[in-house]
Amino acid sequence: MSDPASPSTAPRPGPDLDLRLVRYFAVVAEHLNFARAAAALHVAQPSLSRQIQRLEDALGVRLLERTNQGSRLTAAGAAFLPQAQTLLHTAHQAVLTARAAAPSCTVTIGYVEDLVITPAVRDLRRRRPEAHVRTRHLDWDEARALPEGRIDALVVRTPLPIPSDGLDVTVLYDEPRALLVPAFHRLAGKESVTPDDFTDEPLVACAGMAAQWTGFWRLDPRPDGSPAPLGPMLVDTFEDKLEVVADGRAIALVPADDRRCALRDDLATIPVEGVEPCQVALVTRSADTNPLVAHFRESAKNLLVRET
Known part of the structure; x- marks a missing residue:
């Protein structure tokens, strides 16, 4: 009798899934149209098609079929979709959980377009010299980095290009x-x-x-x-x-x-x-307890003002 723990009977590892490809599939499945999905993802349609093909090759199944009206899920695609959505949600929660458990000595502040945040960042570093304060410039369509947990605060113009659910918005000043x-x-x-x-x-x-x-x-x-x-x-x-x-x-x-x-x-x-007018605002996650976020809010309210 063979040893159940022997290499010959050990379960074979499944394919390594690229979460980016899984997210692309979920968006295509939502729109059932490659052109609309590509616009939502801000990628070129041919590139999106290639990424879906990579995912299908990794899984060894066909997930989507092209139709005259757009696309439709295959039986395998329909079965994979809820699992893919669960996988993406679990990965997102894992990132947030890990960051929440880490000591609050790091904060990443995002800003968009031509907005300048240097005075507030400099003030935060002066007040909290032990902290690691990072800044990240984002394109106008990358505000989702905040709810996704890739940044901790965002200086942006309103109206927000993303839903405001779960976010706190602090208006800094009006801009004509x-x-x-x-x-x-x-x-x-x-x-x-x-x-x-x-x-x-x-x-x-x-x-x-x-x-x-x-x-x-x-x-x-x-x-x-x-x-x-x-x-x-x-x-x-x-x-x-x-x-x-x-x-x-x-x-x-x-x-x-x-x-x-x-x-x-x-x-x-x-x-x-x-x-x-539009408004320049600081946006943060409502549930974020990182004290550096609160400290940056104070600095921003005092120092990020409109030049007249």
Whole structure:
């Protein structure tokens, strides 16, 4: 009789699963459309297809079938989906649990776009010299790093590009909005404008963002309730937005203090009157007990103020 513990009868290890691929599959399964899933993930559609193929190769089964209407789950895909969702949730909880158990000597502070957090970070390091204070710049579509636990605090403009459930939002200051136009535009050089001055012109929209975020930055609907004309859809960067505007294909609303717009002489910004401002805010997880987060909030409220 063979030894049950012998190598010949030991269970064979299963495939090593890349959690990133599992997350990609879960998003495709949610949308059942590769184009929409790619937009939600901010990846190119061909790349997403290749990653799903890698996952299928690792599992040795077909998870999705293409159809005329989009995609559908195979029997194996339907069986794998709830397990995949559980795996992703468990991995996320494991990260949060490990970080919660560690001594609170580390904090990672995220910030987006052109926002400057140096004064508050410097103050926190002065007050807590023993702490390891890290900073991380994020693209405009990476705010989910906060609820996912990859950062501990985020300085960002409102409206938030992510749901605010489980988050605390501390408004630091109001920031007016400005109209961004090509330098040759009829409105360039004006001291200020109102929505009536550009009511029929298309504004740049960003695919894959929340409706509230997109509507705010496209002024959609307009103050009179009419829909904003559609402009080019972007899926990537703020620099793409600048290029579309400079080319004369659309105009855009931007934060009035955004320094990136001033770096190009083929663009002009004009203050917009009669629209509510955006706000610069500090966002943290409601359940976070890290004292460094509270200390950074104090520093941010005192030092991250709008320059006038």
